[in-house]
Amino acid sequence: MLGKRGAGDDGQQAKKKRRLAGPVEPLNALVHLNKLRPGAQFKLVSQVGPVHSPLFVMEVEVNQQLFQGSGNSKKLAKLRAAELALKSFLQFPDASEAHQLLGRGFLPATADFTSDADVSSSGACRSLFSDFSGGGGTGAGDLNNAGGGDALQQRILSSKPGDKNPVMVLNEIHRGVKYDLLGEVGEKHFKLFNMKVTVGSREFTGSGRSKKVAKYNAALTALKVLHGISQFRSRVNEEKALGGQEPQVVADHMAQLVLTKFGELTNNLSSPHARRKVLAGIVMTTGHEGDSGQVICLATGTKCINGEYLSASGQAVNDCHAEVLCRRLLVKFLYQQLKMFLPNLSPVVSILEPQPDGRGFRLKDGVKFHLYISTSPCGDCRIFSPHDAKTDEGRTPNQISDKHPNRRARGLLRTKIESGEGTIPVRVEGTIQTWDGVLQGERLLTMSCSDKLTRWNVLGLQGALLHQYLPPVYLSSIVVGSWYHSEHMMRGVYGRVAPSLDARLGQSGQSEFRLNRPFLSGVSSPEGRQAGKTPNFSVNWCVGYEGLEVINPTTGKTEKELPSQLTKQAMFRDFLSLYGKIPALDASQGVLDAPK
Structure with a gap:
């Protein structure tokens, strides 16, 4: 028995050792809504569709307003309803996302992310937006003059440029950007998606073989036009531009x-x-x-x-x-x-x-x-x-010179x-056709x-x-x-x-x-x-x-x-x-x- 008990203890210790501590996962909108509005009641409005593919509609009342969400399960419908409810009185439905955008990592479980003092006193927030004209914030409509200098680009990309993609950088510069799917063309095995990103009053489009790539290209276009950030350029022969554009x-x-x-x-x-x-x-x-x-x-x-x-x-x-x-x-x-x-x-x-x-x-x-x-x-x-070895700088074959030009x-x-x-x-010595x-x-x-x-x-x-x-x-x-x-x-x-x-x-x-x-x-x-x-x-x-x-x-x-x-x-x-x-x-x- 002692032997068995000892073996069991060792197994439990081994199990515990295999658990690795990781970052706290961000909470979803439903959890945040329950913390901010305890007692919010969800009710089933309707259920339509066949048994194998139903569509549920859930409703929640917050601040004397009704919000409805739909999904293939009640859980998903409740989650979407909670997201809509949060958007009605919060700028960031996901508080952890808000803190990440401000450069402060994940939100601690005990933190009050609704506190105005917490956000306004944030050094990360001030440092991120201090490059805009006059030190005071700019409106969403005045985007051409916002952060156009090299200081903004260096501040955002200097630490680890390889870790940030255009979507992340655009979210850091402009809060509340909105992405919309304009449409998709092509057959099932060969589709092209078109995405639009709205920054203030201006719109930029991008396309790609997936929604993710299209979103990436839309954000890339916005960064290049609004701020001249070309950190992500990879396939351009920069001999000359056309009409002064990027x-x-x-x-x-x-x-x-x-x-x-x-x-x-x-x-x-x-x-x-x-x-x-x-x-x-x-x-x-x-x-x-x-x-x-x-x-x-x-x-x-x-x-x-x-x-x-x-x-x-x-x-x-x-x-x-x-x-x-x-x-x-x-x-x-x-x-x-x-x-x-x-x-x-x-x-x-x-x-x-x-x-x-x-x-x-x-x-x-x-x-x-x-x-x-x-x-x-x-x-x-x-x-x-097309898949020649990359250089030490990680450049693709589109950016490197021919190593054997005299072949x-x-x-x-x-x-x-x-x-x-x-x-x-x-x-040369061949016969004439x-x-x-x-x-x-x-x-x-x-x-x-x-x-x-x-x-x-x-x-x-x-x-x-x-x-x-x-x-x-x-x-x-x-x-x-x-x-x-x-x-x-x-x-x-x-x-x-x-x-x-x-x-x-x-x-x-x-x-x-x-x-x-x-x-x-x-x-x-x-x-x-x-x-x-x-x-x-x-x-x-x-x-x-x-x-x-x-x-x-x-x-x-x-x-x-x-x-x-x-x-x-x-x-x-x-x-x-x-x-x-x-x-x-x-x-x-x-x-x-x-x-x-």
Whole structure:
């Protein structure tokens, strides 16, 4: 017996030893209400719904007011009713949360958190808000001048910046911020949530693959706009900002515009044609006050035409990669704008204007085009590992430089593979690709998207035919939704040709072409990797279209086996509709007589 009793005692001691003392858990709203208003009675108002999923409504009377809460259980309904009751006479329904926001840790069980003297005499409270203008508090409406200096940012983030996220910091600076879910788009397995945070009289939005990420991005936007706190920036190439705004805010906004428009065109992503691997879109800004940008075109796709379906008359689309289709859609849009200047047409507001010398046209001042791609373009921009080892500072691959810039794989021209995905380097000594060779079975090679972006940054987006009427049109920014690496992206779209082209274009002096260096950026909430089979269709849309046009990438034609609106033949038809009817840039460079 003694032996057993001793063994039992040892077991109890071991049990006690395994208990670790931890912080006191914060009390919920129901407990706080019972402490502040002892005897508050809850009563069941109603119970609706099936047996397996009931909905209870509980009611409590506090200060001669009735508060109701609902939930899937009586306990949850009582808790929500208590929260509403507390909000009616307390600023913080959760007292422990209030003390944490004031930097005082959890509320002791014996503390009187309703005492005015306790809060007003708090040194943490005074130190937190002493940076606001004049030492006296600011109203919720005057937020632009509140804590704009570096002192506030340093005070909040200096101790342990890695332990605080934007939501925590925003709550420390502004009490009573409110988060609301604006909506969610997408299918069950691929949803995008939009959250709004209200700070005083101003509202800021954020999006993400979960509500938590969307809330994080909304708070991040608010901090950057109101206080210039950029402690959390991670995927921005800070070469230059757009329009004086915070670069990351602008990049996230461009991405959000394209994603929202795609959701509208696909019936909240419920359409069968909403399936995609890559989404790209072009946003146009005019520089006018209040202009937040307009999506003028978007497309999806990752495949190229099969060699046996090549068309000698230009009735098939050879490359159905999303960013390539977007460039063709932009050309289509520019043709639409030029047709507004045809004779006998009533004047319409256009983004173009005649050149001062009367020859050709040009973009109006302030008009810019911004390209969004949901993932880095294939080719040289994408040849890296997204999970390379991080540096000692904990920076991600998006922030670190290329450790092996002189590798042979860097800066190479690459081609897409027929009937497959990915790219391979161009063989300098390789044989020339011929039409009959492709028809006989030789694999068709198509220029990679990285190489095409480099070409567009030199020659412009408009193409040879449209150049008869417009000077080169360049992108102002490129925003990448995932797999963004600033060093590889910069090299892939213009850096690899900069040394030679800068010298050549500088020597000519008279050339209207230049090496364009667009603003490059990732997004705050990158898309996740979408494993699965690539859709066997590609969709595109442009301003003026009634709906989405669906193309079969294998044949280069629509689902009804008709030529697309983006074929070479269709583009040439648009050119002929203008030729000889509106002034060209230089008649000596084009055809003098209109075709009969």
